[in-house]
Amino acid sequence: MKILQALNSRMSISARLNLVTVILSVCGVLFATLLTIQQYKVVRATEKEQAGLAFIKDVWISLADPKAPTLPNGKLADRQFGTFREREAYEATALGQSRLDRGLQLMSRVADSSGLALDPEQASYYLQDALSVWIPYAYRSESDLDKAISSEGDDLTRAIAVSDGLGRLGFASDRVRSDLRKAADGVSTPAARAALIEVSARFDRSVRNMIDEEKGGLSGARASTGAATEAEFEKAVNELWGASARILERELQSRKGKLQAAMAFTAVFGGGMLSLAIALCILIGRGLVARISRLVEVMSQVKDGDTDIKVPFLEDTNETGEIAATVELFRLSLQQRSGEEARRTRDQEAAHKAQTEAEQAATHAGQVVVLGSFGEALHELAARNLLYRMNHAVPEVYAPLLENFNSAVAELEAAVVAIAGNCHGIHASVRELTLAADDLATRTERQSAGLEQTSAAMEQVSASSTNTARRSADANQEVEEARIAAARGGEIVQEAVDAMARIESSSEQIGRIVTVIDEIAFQTNLLALNAGVEAARAGEAGRGFAVVASEVRALAQRSADSAKDIKSLISESSDHVGVGVARVGAAGDALVDIQTRVARVTALVSEINGSAKDQSTALQEVNAAVAEMDQMTQKNAAMVEESNAACHSLSNEANQLMHLIARFRVGDLGSVDGAKKPEKQVA
Template sequence: MFKSMKIPRKLGLSFLAICASAAVVMIVFFLNITMISTTTDGNNLSQSIHARSIALETAILRQNSQLRGYLVTADKSYLKSYYEGRDEYDKTSVELENLLPRPRERDLLLQSRTETLAWRKNWGDRLIERVKAGQREAAEEEVRNAGKAVLVSAAVLPLRDIRDAEVALIEQNSARQEGAIATARVTLIVGAIGLIGIAITLAMLLSRSIARPVAELTRTMGELAAGRNDIAVPDAERRDELGDMARAVIVFRDAAIAKQAAEAETARSDAAQRMVVEAVSTHLSELADGNLTAEIEREFPGSYATVKTNFNAAITSLRTLIASVTEATATIHTGSNEIADASEDLARRTEANAASLEETSAAVAQMDERLKATATAATQTVDRANGAIETVSKGRDVAEGAVQAMNRVSESAKGIDSVIEGLDKIAFQTRVLAMNAAVEAGRAGEAGRGFAVVADLVSALAMRAEEQAGQAREQLTATQTDIVDAVTMVQKVDAALANISGDVGEVHALLGRIAEDNRAQSSTIGEVSTAIGTMDHATQQNAAMVEQTSAAARNLASEVTGLAEQAKRFNVGHVAKRMAAPAHGDRFAGPVRSLPPAAIPALVRPAASPDEWQPF
């Protein structure tokens, strides 16, 4: 069936088979690239949602911790951080609501927002106002009595559900990415092998069905022109243009045989022979010069009329044959040029696709670098969190040392109180002794007046010592009270530091998971970059194969041109279709439209040498 087709139909079907195979490979490859791009966008959205949910949880915990710090210390710096956490929560909540694509996650976010606003109204903002109004101890007592009611777990748990859902989506998208990459890799390998096999098969079929028969027919015509009339003409049974040419050559051969028979017949009659020989020789001379319009007009006598009829029929058949050969060679030449030009267009498009793949590979490499930088930053943040945990631990140690020091001061104060009590007793006894001395001086009369003055002074001094001891005892009692309050405050600071340590530990764990997710995503992007590089290399090899197909079509056009040059030696008496070689740089109007120059980016890599495509 293939052998009986016309040559343009054979060439068209061959080109259509190559284009269809390449189109199937490109469509499948495009679908897989689209799948990879879609899943990558989904992962980016999930990661953004995951990060903002973590930021919301951090903002909630920050408000809770800063509220407790303000309740303990009444330091306004805690209020500044509390309001910053509140503003950050409100802003990030709006951003996250705009990003969430699923109603269930929006409901979870609204639940978290409702619980957060309720916590602010019932606890955060209300307790801050009470502390500002001077009711700090009452606010602290209310928090201690509230138990779990003051916690922010109800606002945090919906955010964790959102994070868990996004982590599951990231895992699903990663699995889809891996499947798309595997499918693209298999499609590329199978498509490349299929295109190579189709190209080799079509080249062998076209060479066997067109080029080889044309060469054999050309050799047969040369032998017939040399005078050999006993040759066998091949491919006369074919139904294409080559079969028409072979049957015309058979007519030419029969005409030559008829010529020989006519010459034998003229040998039996001298006069008729000379006349017939002269006429036939003259026309054959014109025929040898390539004039296929040299029909015999002169009347032949007797049986020689058949020679005239056969000669004229042979001339007519040969003229028709040469005209058909000329038209067929023009058609073959045009078809081969179209195949060559279309193959060159396909090669340029393949090179353009390779350039796009290379740019895609560079973009994926940049994504990989950014993900690695993000993982590095998360790791550094984890290190900073470790430092913060260590600092908080040291602060707790310092607070514990302060409590112990306060306890030692309290014990010392008790010793000082004992000393003051002893001094008070000494002062009392001294005053008693002074009174006794005054009594004795009164009994002595004038002799004891000076001693009485001294006794009065000692009594006054003892009373003053008692007063100073009483003031020292009151001051010491106030100091002991302050020490007890200070110990209580330091213990509260230690409890706040313990809460901060727990919150920083949770942040540390979250950042560790973020860094691990970024490293996994970076690994996936690296595999995608490797796959795209492999596709780029295979596309370049496909371009080289198409260029070789174009070279084969040019060689076929050259062979047909040689056949057409031989056919031009004959004058067929009318204007035949001439084979016009396309001017240099002309484009053919074939089934494939050329790309505009702006659609073909310059390739980054240098042009490959022929040795690099030797495997083809």
């Protein structure tokens, strides 16, 4: 409320009307913009559905095309629908049942991501449901059914598989027929409705023929027309899918066109209505402001005394008419009051005029006397006579003027006397300043020469210190490289130690394996011995088995001997590896010691390098300070020369001022310009 009161009390009517117009315009523009944005989002969603349908069409075409290993717009679909994983799996799968399953998953993902599965319109929703779900499902069910009939197995299992395939094919056909019937009720053109009904009927016939054909497969062999029926089914499926896709494309394009037309109409109609509203607000506001401004102008003229002006808008029946009537009453009242005041003013002016004429006559006589006295006084001042004073008899009203004149001349005389005394003092001071400035100039020149020599010496010392710092930095870099090389050697030795340890561990594992092999050979030998005993008990029937048992015993004995040899070799290798590990560890310790010492040297060289840098920096700062002192000394010398010249100039000007003051007649100095004139006093 306070803000509204402030606006109403400080803003003009025109400004407030313009503010209201701007607020209404902004609100209208925001509403139209939000509505257009919402319609634009719907258009973009429809375009995304169109892109999803196009990609689903590419997937459907590539399902039966062995020459299309990759989808042409696959990467674009990945960015739009997030199908990277499904597309990669589909393209990596060869033709067959797995590729068909991957393709159905990819189409379902695209339908969900593009918004086709969430389409609010009846026709396009059921068309996409048939395209991306049930027609591919029927195609897959036919493939599963054919695979079940052609499979090898018992009759019961095959019969169950065929029955399940027939059920799924029939269910898919029913869903396709239901979706297409509902879609046909919602399509926009009769031609599209007739095309859907025709291809749906052809698909139903091919499915029925396929079911009858596949039922015959339960008896053993297929009919001779099986290939033709399957080809007819695939043709009907492709025609149905293609016709449904074309109709869905036309439906989406039709919807997109309607949305774009609605968006354009909204923008044009909203802009026109907004422009009309703004124009009406401006016209009404201008008319109101023009009437209020005219009434304000008339009121200002009446306030300034123009009571004969005609007040406009008296015939209006609204608020402006009431304001005009009030202004008219104010004008008439002011007109009547102005007549009475005019008469009183004329009488007062006549009396004042008579009194003024009498006073002017008396004043004129006194002015003649005063002008004569001041003329004589100014003449004496022009002759530089500061001893003159006015003592004429003048009217009492002009007495303060004479006193002020005499006081001013006395003050002027005192000032001239004081200036003359100061000029003598200035002349003596300037002479002393001139001598001091000459002495200071000589000392400044000697100091400047000394600073130049000091600056040259500091530059040489700074150059030497910089060279030392640079050499120290090079030494620091070399030591750092040596430290890095030592660290790299330590890492290599550590890797060698780790490798030796792994070799030792592997040798131990091999030893355990050889022990196991030795135990297996021992057990095999015992088993072969038992087998030979049993064969001997069996007599002639077990002779062949006894020979085999003898060969197995010999083979087990050789395995045991080989295992013992390998075990001894591994033991010897483990001893050598242990010696190698110890020596490599000693080398690693030595390298660690070297690395530690190199690190200490690196720290010392780094400290030396830092000290050299600090010394170089300090010398550079000292050199800069000396150079700055040299420059300041040069400037001081120049300023001393300027001060010396100013002192000589000031001395000359002081002499000239003394000569000028000597031309005045004052009480203590007298006259220095020739003949003395006696002081004139008027009694």
